[in-house]
Amino acid sequence: MNWDDFDAFCQVVDHGGFTAAARALDRPKSSLSASVSRLESELGTRLLERTTRQLRLTDAGDSLYRDIARPLAQLRERAVEALAQGATVQGTLRVAAPYEFGAHHLAAVACRLLRDHPQLKVHIDVEHARVALFERQYDIVFSSLEHTVAPATVVTKRVYSLERGLFAAPSLLAGRAAPAHPDDLEALPLLAGGEDQRWGFRGAGGAEADIELRNPRMRSGNAELRLKAAIAGIGVLRITSTFCAQAVAQGLLQPVLQAWTPEPLKIYALLPGRKLVPAKVRVFLELLEQEAAGSL
CATH class of the missing domain: 3.40.190.290 (D-Maltodextrin-Binding Protein; domain 2)
Incomplete structure (x- = not known):
C-alpha cells in the first residue's frame, strides 16, 4: 500500500478539490485522481463523491480522513524541517505578495535565486487584494499588516519600509x-x-x-x-x-x-510557524535584505 496515495487523498480534502490541490502541490490533477482511485480500490470502498460542482466525503472517507490527516500533516512538517537542515536550496518556493511591492521588488531577487540554485523552482503570485495567509501552502506571504493581524501560528519578519x-x-x-x-x-x-x-x-x-x-x-x-x-x-x-x-x-x-x-509602507514576511526555516526560504530572505540595502 502506497502512503503517498493516503497523502494525496488528504491533500485533496484539505484543498477542497483536485484542481486546487494540484495547483498547490504542483502536481498534475490526473496524478492526484489516480492516487485516490487506487486507494479506493485497495481499501474496497469509495472515499469521495465527485460531481462537476463539488467534492464530498463519504462516511468511509470522513472516518479515514479524521484518523490520518493529522499524522500525515505532522510527517510533512518533519520532512520540511529535515530539508531545512541541509544546505541544498531545492524544491519549489511559493510566494505571495501585494502587487505594489511584488511587481517592483521581487523580480531581481527571484532571478538571482534561480540563477544560483538550478534545483529550485519559484512560483510568485502578486495580488491586488489581501492575500489569504497560506491558503495555497505558500512558503512566504508578504503583507503590509496595516489591516491584518497575523495569527499566533505565523512567524513575522519585517523586511522592507518603502517610502x-x-x-x-x-x-x-x-x-x-x-x-x-x-x-x-x-x-x-x-x-x-x-x-x-x-x-x-x-x-x-x-x-x-x-x-x-x-x-x-x-x-x-x-x-x-x-x-x-x-x-x-x-x-x-x-x-x-x-x-x-x-x-x-x-x-x-x-x-x-x-x-x-x-507614513511608509511597511512590508512583512509572514512564514508558517515552523521550528526550522527551509533553506530556500532562508536564502530568499537573505537576498531580499541585500536588495533592500542596495547591495544585490
Missing part, C-alpha cells in the same frame, strides 16, 4: 492653491487603496497629522489602476515612490504636499 509620497497630474493641480497641510487635501479628489481608512503624515519638527478618507473619488486595491487614474487627472494618489518613479520622470505626475511625509 511613500503624494502625487497628482499637473492638470489636476492647475489653477488650484497648492496644499500646505494634510487638512487641505479634503478639498481635492483622492484615490484611496481598497482598505485605506486614513492617511498619516509626519511634518517638520516631528509634527504629525492624519486625514480620514470619508469619501474618496476612487477606491481600489489595484495600485496600477490608481496610478493610471492619477495620471488621467482623476485625483491625488498616495503610493510608493518607486512605483510611480517613471511617471514622475516623464512629467505625468508631480509631488504634492512635499513638506509632509506620508
Whole structure:
C-alpha cells in the first residue's frame, strides 16, 4: 500500500478539490485522481463523491480522513524541517505578495535565486487584494499588516519600509492653491487603496497629522489602476515612490504636499510557524535584505 496515495487523498480534502490541490502541490490533477482511485480500490470502498460542482466525503472517507490527516500533516512538517537542515536550496518556493511591492521588488531577487540554485523552482503570485495567509501552502506571504493581524501560528519578519509620497497630474493641480497641510487635501479628489481608512503624515519638527478618507473619488486595491487614474487627472494618489518613479520622470505626475511625509509602507514576511526555516526560504530572505540595502 502506497502512503503517498493516503497523502494525496488528504491533500485533496484539505484543498477542497483536485484542481486546487494540484495547483498547490504542483502536481498534475490526473496524478492526484489516480492516487485516490487506487486507494479506493485497495481499501474496497469509495472515499469521495465527485460531481462537476463539488467534492464530498463519504462516511468511509470522513472516518479515514479524521484518523490520518493529522499524522500525515505532522510527517510533512518533519520532512520540511529535515530539508531545512541541509544546505541544498531545492524544491519549489511559493510566494505571495501585494502587487505594489511584488511587481517592483521581487523580480531581481527571484532571478538571482534561480540563477544560483538550478534545483529550485519559484512560483510568485502578486495580488491586488489581501492575500489569504497560506491558503495555497505558500512558503512566504508578504503583507503590509496595516489591516491584518497575523495569527499566533505565523512567524513575522519585517523586511522592507518603502517610502511613500503624494502625487497628482499637473492638470489636476492647475489653477488650484497648492496644499500646505494634510487638512487641505479634503478639498481635492483622492484615490484611496481598497482598505485605506486614513492617511498619516509626519511634518517638520516631528509634527504629525492624519486625514480620514470619508469619501474618496476612487477606491481600489489595484495600485496600477490608481496610478493610471492619477495620471488621467482623476485625483491625488498616495503610493510608493518607486512605483510611480517613471511617471514622475516623464512629467505625468508631480509631488504634492512635499513638506509632509506620508507614513511608509511597511512590508512583512509572514512564514508558517515552523521550528526550522527551509533553506530556500532562508536564502530568499537573505537576498531580499541585500536588495533592500542596495547591495544585490
